Amino acid sequence: MVTNVSYEAVSAHYGWRDWLSQRLTAVVMLLYTLLVFGIVLWHGGLDYTVWKSVFANPAFKLATFLFMIAMFFHAWVGVRNIAMDYVKPTGWRLTLQFIVICVLIAYTGWTIQILWGG
Amino acid sequence: MAAIERPVIKPRPVYLNLFEIRQPLPAIVSILHRISGALLFVVGIPVVLWGVQRSLASPETFAQWKSTMSEPLWKFVALALAWGYLHHLLAGLRHLALDVHVGVDLEPARRSSAVVLILSLLLTVLVAVRLW
DSSP states (O other): OOOOOOOTTTOOSOHHHHHHHHHHHHHHHHHHHHHHHHHHHHHTSOOHHHHHHHHHOHHHHHHHHHHHHHHHHHHHHHHHHHHHHHOOSHHHHHHHHHHHHHHHHHHHHHHHHHHHOO | OOOOOOOOOOOOOOOOOTTTSOOOHHHHHHHHHHHHHHHIIIIIHHHHHHHHHHHHHOHHHHHHHHHHHTSHHHHHHHHHHHHHHHHHHHHHHHHHHHHTTSSOSHHHHHHHHHHHHHHHHHHHHHHHHHHO
């Protein structure tokens, strides 16, 4: 009789963590979406002056940064799930995941440039 | 010890032509959740970052960006991304509801998937009206 069942071989145990982070990042993005929608409605549309002044606000910069990081995390979990489902050869899958990580880190740098690059 | 009769494994028909199986609504919402997510990652993120950068850099680049976005091709891209965002967001909200056991039964689950499909399309039409 088997008394000691180990699931180590079949699970990396990141399932529940992904599940939770996917939801937390989604809520962050939802709140930011509502914030931006509210700002646009409040100003009744956006010209350059208004747009620029919205992004000049340090709190809005931080909120935008938080949104972007949440989105990049969310995208990583989602794209990795897609890769695990459809890209069966390990080499190709790891290559794809490596590229996605590089792209997301580059996007993070790009976001910082946009927000605080002057 | 009595002999245990092993069940005979019969060869069962395998029929997984996804295009010929009629998918239930929740399955359609589910695959569109995935497709819209991929679309947002591949096209959405770079286009939005590029747009935010161009629109903030100077009044001139803001005007350039605005005129670029008024070209039919870019309007179509914007519309596709708007649909992707709306569908993904609404399907995600449905997921959160299911997570807390709201609407888990068959009928409510079907109804909520219909709501996600239709509402995201209706809102996309609103975006289209705004764009054109």
